[in-house]
Amino acid sequence: MAKKKTPKLHLHIPVPAARPGDTPTFDHIPLSPAGQVLRPKIDTQEEQLRNFPYELIRVLDDAGQAVGPWVPKVSADFLRAGLRSMLKTRVFENRMFAAHRQGKTSFFIKSTGEEAISVAQSMALESDDMCFPTYRFSGWLIARDYPVIDMINQIFSNEKDPLKGRQLPTLYSARDYGFYSLSGNVGSRFGHAVGWAMASAYKNDHRIALGLIGEGTTAEGDFHEALTFASVYKAPVILAVTNNQWAISSFSGIAGAEQATFAAKALAYGIPGLRVDGNDFLAITAATRWAAERARNNLGPTLIEFVTYRASGHSTSDDPTKYRPADEAQHWPLGDPIERLKTHLIFQNEWSEEQHTKMEEELSASIRATQKEGEAVGTLGNSKPSVSEMFEGVFKEPDWRVIEQRREFGI
Amino acid sequence: MATMNMLQAINNALDVKLAEDPDVLVFGEDVGYFGGVFNATKGLQEKHGLTRCFDTPISEGGIIATAIGMGAYGLRPVPEIQFADYILPAFDQLVSEAARLRYRSNGEFWAPLTVRSPYGGGIFGGQTHSQSPEAIFAHITGLKTVIPSNPYDAKGLLIAAIEDDDPVIFLEPKRLYNGPFDGRHEEVVKTWAGHPNADVPAGNYTVPLGKAAIVRPGADVTVIAYGTMVHVAQAGIDDSGVDAELIDLRSIVPLDIDTIVASVRKTGRCVILHEASRFGGFGGELSALIQERCFYHLKSKIERVAGWDTAYPHAFEWDYFPGPARLSEALKRSMEA
């Protein structure tokens, strides 16, 4: 019997490097120095790209210099616009988070520390491309000047809520801004990005799609199914994993990070996998452009892992000090995306502390004013769309059940 | 005996089973160190060890598939699905595998798992944190579906489910976790303290699956409910002034058909209440069963009070939720006919 010859089996359960009370460490996360990773031509064969999932593409070094082959061609105006959108996202989200604490809405979710991904990708892609976002992607909308008042009205579920009170706060939908309808279940739109891209290819169009997923959610079948279809049909799609180290209370090891990087999931599907500094606005811009160019030239999909850190709690329902060291964010080796881009612009003599402070004040004032405008319409519970909206939109044409039930309801 | 809320009772049931049976394992998204997003598994990892209560990848299909494999080996897995809305990625595993394994292997393999999952609305959770999916499980032969309405039952039913050799879907009315919510949402939130069914004995006891409870005896009309709606029904009955008999099904599969039939034959009237949307809801099955077995005793048509046939709408939570007022109107309709 095998029993005698082999050791007793034991069940492995991953545990994170640090829990509350421990000293935080990120030594287990492999980093490459800025500028070190090569930039391959977009038509490079996949077998030549197989080390990329274990490198980290970085452009901004610690001093704020942009270095190496991935430095994207961008103007100072472009970078200032990116900085502004990131800061606007942060100011907006902090205010809405506080509004939840004041009972003005039921739920809110922030992207603090991850703003570079949503903003840089929004700016890197075309206005008619479609993004299939996660709930940590409001920067996409802000970078495209989506009206903040519409987001606030949605968050308050008030009379002017563009989604008519039907959806949980922050689960926006904005087709005209290339922002696909969000839902509360994670992962289930990843394959839609691939299908959208396949449709564009079928129609001989020029549009591409971007799918986002959290590292925790890569465990869902949706992730693997989407990669299979993207690979098989060479779909013009960018599939991106935002690896912010945490999935509510579960560290990335529960999603397989002890065994492989998330970019490395690309290897088995035979598609390029890039691992990118997710707090580096320039690196995100460059990697997204690289993958977009491949997609637009019939070279197929790219998987990108953005290495970042969820600097706040999961949502308004979460207290992260219960499961990770309270000061873990301070030990995150890739810094803060806003600070890093700001340092770079200052280094280039294209920005100053005074300008930054002024911009922050101006954004705070404008978000505050917009919030007031939303509050004047109403916050959750003291203003809502007409209750008839509850019965609309189930089908294109209501069937008898809804018609009868409306009557029973008395409207 | 201790006063417990529903979460504490569930936590206590898991604690009792983990302590007495080394084959019981508890796992799911965020259930380990953190103790679950609702705290249902709080402290269990620390007390029973890393391999007895642990976090899983975010993959409901994977959670249920591995639970079935463990169950086939001989363990008694108790996986948690964070919200019942997120059971759907595991649907194939539940329907084609857990429910069918015993039958198709002629008893060589079986899946003694208990899938715990918070369900139901009333917490402003929007479309994907509010649904009541019990009817889709009731439709699947080979699955049992249990829904407690109070702390005493929650512990006793959960232990019975874990000890059961067949797969059980254990739906926890999350709106009842901290108090007996009766649908009067404008009122101050009640806690379980002082509620007769919040006295929970220590140690192992079971409430058998398939045995309904008569919460309130009555002569004029039978009200059938489960989960949160048991408390809503009580409020609606009080408002209506009708002498209704209230049945808490406790499990919808197995179904205590005898208690239902005896009550409806006595009252001759019946109102069914559930939070799930009406069309294809479990009320339809109940209504058909009662019609088949009590036709000549019925004095009025069977009424169904349920969620509307729409998704659960965030801003219209209380317009959607079938509260006491709608039940009491249905009771009056039932009595007038």
Ligand SMILES: Cc1ncc(C[n+]2csc(CCOP(=O)(O)OP(=O)(O)O)c2C)c(N)n1
């Ligand atoms: C299908 C499904 N399962 C579970 C959940 C509950 N849930 C919401 S967010 C979340 C964590 C997601 O983590 P990750 O994918 O890493 O994204 P992050 O929140 O870190 O951005 C979980 C488990 C859900 N919303 N949908």
